[in-house]
Amino acid sequence: MNDSTLREVIEDLNSAAVGREMLALASELFPICRSITGQGVRKTLALLQEVIPVEVHEVASGTEVFDWTVPNEWNIRGAYIRDPSGRKIVDFSSSNLHVVSYSSPVQGVFSLEELRPHLHSIPEHPDWIPYRTSYYQETWGFCLSHRQLSELKEGDYEVSIDASLEAGYLTYGELVLPGETPAEVLLSCHICHPSLCNDNLSGLVVSAFLARALGKISRKFTYRFIFIPGTIGSITWLAKNEETVHRIHAGLVLANLGDAGDFTYKRSRQNNSSIDTAVVQALVDSGLEYEIEDFVPFGYDERQYCSPGFNLPVGSLTRTPYGRYPQYHTSADDLDFIRSDALGGSLSLYLDVLAILEQDRTYLNLNPKCEPQLGRRGLYGSLGGRSDGRERELATLWVLNYSDGHHSLLRIAERSGLKFSAIAAAAQRLLGADLLEEVS
Numbered sequence: 001m002n003d004s005t006l007r008e009v010i011e012d013l014n015s016a017a018v019g020r021e022m023l024a025l026a027s028e029l030f031p032i033c034r035s036i037t038g039q040g041v042r043k044t045l046a047l048l049q050e051v052i053p054v055e056v057h058e059v060a061s062g063t064e065v066f067d068w069t070v071p072n073e074w075n076i077r078g079a080y081i082r083d084p085s086g087r088k089i090v091d092f093s094s095s096n097l098h099v100v101s102y103s104s105p106v107q108g109v110f111s112l113e114e115l116r117p118h119l120h121s122i123p124e125h126p127d128w129i130p131y132r133t134s135y136y137q138e139t140w141g142f143c144l145s146h147r148q149l150s151e152l153k154e155g156d157y158e159v160s161i162d163a164s165l166e167a168g169y170l171t172y173g174e175l176v177l178p179g180e181t182p183a184e185v186l187l188s189c190h191i192c193h194p195s196l197c198n199d200n201l202s203g204l205v206v207s208a209f210l211a212r213a214l215g216k217i218s219r220k221f222t223y224r225f226i227f228i229p230g231t232i233g234s235i236t237w238l239a240k241n242e243e244t245v246h247r248i249h250a251g252l253v254l255a256n257l258g259d260a261g262d263f264t265y266k267r268s269r270q271n272n273s274s275i276d277t278a279v280v281q282a283l284v285d286s287g288l289e290y291e292i293e294d295f296v297p298f299g300y301d302e303r304q305y306c307s308p309g310f311n312l313p314v315g316s317l318t319r320t321p322y323g324r325y326p327q328y329h330t331s332a333d334d335l336d337f338i339r340s341d342a343l344g345g346s347l348s349l350y351l352d353v354l355a356i357l358e359q360d361r362t363y364l365n366l367n368p369k370c371e372p373q374l375g376r377r378g379l380y381g382s383l384g385g386r387s388d389g390r391e392r393e394l395a396t397l398w399v400l401n402y403s404d405g406h407h408s409l410l411r412i413a414e415r416s417g418l419k420f421s422a423i424a425a426a427a428q429r430l431l432g433a434d435l436l437e438e439v440s
Contacts, residue, residue, distance in 0.1 A: 004216065004218070005218075005355075006213075006214075006351060006354060006355040007355050009213050010351050010352065010355060015347065015348045017344075018209060018344050018347060019339075019342070019344025020340045020344075021209070022205040022208075022343040023205075023258075023335075023338065023339075023340040025205045025208065026197055026201040026202065026204075026343075028047060029047060029201055029204070030195050030197065030334075030335055031096075031195060032044055032047075033076060033096035033195075034194050034200070035135075035192055035229075036071070036192045036230070036233070037061075037071065037072075037073040037074055037169065037170050037229065038073055038074050038075045038168075038171075040075075040194070041171045041191060042056070044191055044204075045171065045173045045191075045227065048173060048204070048208055048227065051209070051212060052208055053175060054174065054225075057171070057172055057173070057174060057240075058169035059169060059170045059240070060168075060169055061073060061167045061170070065232075065236045065238075066235060066238075068235050068236075070169075070170045070232065071136065071170070071232065072165050072166055072167055072168060073165075073166065073168025073169055074163065075164050076092065076096075076099060076161070076163040076164075077162045078092050078093065078162045079091075079092035079098065079142070079160060079162060079163070080092065080158075080159075081115075081159055082158040083152070083155070083157060084155030084156055084157065086158075089144075090142055095129055095331060096195050097129045097143055097195060097330075098143055098144065099142060099163075100132045100133065100139070100142065101131075101134070101135070101194065102134050102135045102165070103141055103161050103163060104138050104140045104161070104165060105140075105161055105162065105165070106161040107160050107161075108158075110156070110157050110159055111155070112152055112154050112155060115157050115159065118139075118141040118142060119143075119149055120132050121143070121145060121146035121149045123146045125330065126145060126146040127145050127147055128145060128327075128331050129330065129331035130330055130331075131194070131329040131330060138165075170229065170232065170233065172191075172226060172227060172228040172229065172233050172236070172237065173226070174227070174237075175224070175225040176223070177215055177222065177224075177225075178219075178222050179219035179221045179222040180218075180220050180221075181221060181222065182222055183221055183248075183249040184221065184222045184224050185221045185222070185248075185249060185250050185354065186224050186251030186252070186312075186314060187210060187211070187224070187226070187252055188251065188252070188253050188254070188301055188305070188314075189204050189207045189226075189227060189253070189255060190203065190230040190255065191204055191228065191229065192229035192230045192233065193230075195331075195334070196329070196333045197334055198256050198259050198319075198327070198328075198333050198337055198338050199256055199328055199329065199333055201258070201338070202254075202255070202257040202342075203253075205343065206254055206343060206346050206347050207254050210225075213347075213351065219358065220358050221249060221357065221358065222247075231301065233301070234301035235304055238304060238305070238310065245310060245312060248313065249313070249357075250274050250313050250314075251275060251305060251312060251313060251314035251315070252275065252314065252316065252317050252350070252353070253301050253315070254317070254318075254350075255300055255318055256318040256320055256321060256322060257318060258337070258338030258342050258346070259319050259325060259338060260339060261319040261325070262288065262320075263288060263289075263318070263349065264290065264291045264320070265279045265280065265283065265290065265292050265293070265315060266293045266294075266315055266318075266321070267292065267293065267294055267295050268306055268314050268315045269306035270306075270313050271294065271295065273313035274313065274410065275314070275357070276313070277410050277411065278357050278360070278410060279315060281410060281413055281420050282349060282352040282353045282356055282420075285419045285420060285421070286352065288349075295315075299316060300322065302314050302315060356410060356420050359409065360408050360409050360410045361408065361427065362405065362406070362407065362408045362438070363399070363403040363409075363431075363436040363437065363438055364403055364436065365400055365401075365435065366435055367435055368404070371397070377433040379429060379430075379433055391418065392422070392426065394418060395422040395423050395425070395426035396426045396429065398412055398418065398423065398426070399412060399426045399427050400430065403436055409424055
């Protein structure tokens with residue numbers, strides 16, 4: 001770790017080059033069959049450890065976590081369907097989406113009529129394979145293109161799912177980067193999907209490279225990265241960390257960060273927490289197109305962090321949200337769907353958000369009765385004659401006026417409509433002139 005700031009990291013960032021690195025990591029992770037438990041998660045975390053020092057945790061099957069129970073561990077070695085002529089028409093080795101995740105082991109011969117209830121397709125996209133799961137109801141099934149399904153003939157089909165579903169562990173990864181304060185920023189992504197790129201790998205690789213960048217600098221906040229299976233993973237993590245989650249100052253859930261869509265921010269349940277304000281400020285400052293949505297108790301793991309018993313300040317920053325692009329949960333969410341420039345841009349925006357959190361301070365104006373004379377302190381002269389002079393002057397006056405010990409720089413930027421960077425720079429100038437002092 002060195003004394004560089006996050007702003008310096010952002011200035012030095014080559015987002016195009018880093019985007020290509022992230023896409024390369026996603027390509028390496030793409031073939032692995034992941035689920036909410038099993039060897040696929042362990043393999044994923046092992047590859048991740050080549051980028052950042054993730055610590056692996058395991059929680060035994062049968063462990064009670066609030067109203068849930070950690071399920072048995074599922075692992076699959078192979079699966080296929082042979083048609084009446086003996087030809088293998090569906091093969092797990094060609095796509096791990098072909099098997100419904102958590103399918104029970106099966107070996108037998110079925111008529112087409114018996115087999116049909118176990119076959120899943122997408123009629124509106126006849127060449128895509130859907131992604132389906134059955135985590136908490138013991139059954140089995142196959143996913144295939146609708147074109148394949150439509151061509152099946154009457155007869156007997158040999159079916160094999162070589163899988164195990166037995167007591168084991170739920171596995172997740174965690175990396176904590178200590179800061180000057182114990183207050184934490186939580187960055188959470190899910191790692192439970194098989195070969196799906198935008199809805200899984202994009203959040204994972206952006207998280208990893210975000211952690212790599214933060215690991216190189218001095219930090220105000222402590223950063224906690226968790227790489228967890230969706231829903232049951234966040235529930236398990238919260239159950240294991242219930243006594244310390246009060247340290248979480250801000251948090252984000254990372255997903256759907258590799259497509260070409262505009263950014264969408266889903267607010268935390270608190271609606272106007274510091275993370276909500278910081279993300280909106282970063283989006284405004286970026287000049288990009290974006291959408292802001294209020295919290296709803298549906299979606300990714302933010303609904304667990306924001307459950308009423310915790311009500312943590314955790315939002316979700318994505319590009320196109322889940323379920324709003326046709327490729328979602330299908331084989332079309334592949335390496336051709338995500339883009340290196342989108343990954344790089346997502347990383348840049350996340351760094352901007354965290355830089356705002358890192359720089360945010362609350363100050364007290366030490367000369368609050370009328371405006372202090374800026375000229376004799378060398379501040380007025382530094383404003384005059386510059387093309388950006390008006391913004392600098394406005395920022396200085398806003399900071400002086402609202403530095404009452406209650407308004408942070410982030411809140412001042414929000415209220416003034418000025419860029420956070422202008423407000424933060426004004427505060428530094430005023431600190432240098434002994435006109436402000438920081439409020440703890």
